[in-house]
Amino acid sequence: MLLPQPSSHGSLEKTLNRADYRTIEMAVHAFDERAWRLSGEEGIAARVGLSREHLNSLFVQWAGVGLSLFMQGLSVQHIRKKLEEAGELSAFSPLPERRCQVRSLPFGQGKRLGAGLAITYGCYPTPFGDCLLAMTGAREICHLSFVDGEDGLSARAELGQTWPQATIITDNRGCTTLVERIFSPAGTESLQPLRLLVSGTTFQLKVWQALCVLPRGAMISYEGLAASMGHPTACRAVASAVAANPVSYLIPCHRVVRKSGEIHHYRWGSSRKKMMLGWEACVS
């Protein structure tokens, strides 16, 4: 059974269709500081196969700033500065208002996880490509991921593995407005707190919970996050927990980066992570 297709024209103007997503992803991927110094906008446009003007206007439309400014926000120098400004999560507390309430199901149910749960899911366009959003009958968000390729079967399979015993139903319209708001430049601040449902080890829950205080536009290093939780030497373990985040974006694992200022791994592609962080830096 195929994943439902997102409507090609979201009413949210920042939303990207697949072609534009690929273009921007390619541009972000092509960016590195040495190449930038060497050939600048012209070089990146060439790599993408567009004119400099065309590529630039695409960025303006999507992120509100041109290519140069956007890439500047992703420079190691800029990111390192942000990391130093706020070394630990305590820099962000007291949390303004909890945007996400995370409820957890006991870990260890194993293969019986999700029994009795009715989950509807759909595929929706976002500024970072198509996403798959899943929600329980009680309107708790229990999965949010990004879809690559045409069919999105792997994203659908992952949802099934997360909640093996749940009844999973397709509904491609139900959450259109919600997704628009989640990914709107205004962000979720204006929304009622969103309710999330997740399952993980105690340690993972602690990490995911902690991440929720990170506001948009902010970043923290894996080490800083570890220190925030009283395990200053456990950055490797913390990174594993961050990597297991089942509700992307809302649990903002993309805001955790290397202490060096480099943006490395992301479950849905490091280019997507760069797109998110660059975009958030612009619209925030």
Place this chain on the structure above:
DNA sequence: TTGAGTCTTGATG
């Protein structure tokens, strides 16, 4: 670039 330190997880006996 490489290796060692550090801690959680999941697989294996």
Place this chain on the structure above:
DNA sequence: CATCAAGACTCAA
């Protein structure tokens, strides 16, 4: 249970 290998890391050679 005990052990082992493998990470979205970091730091020092």
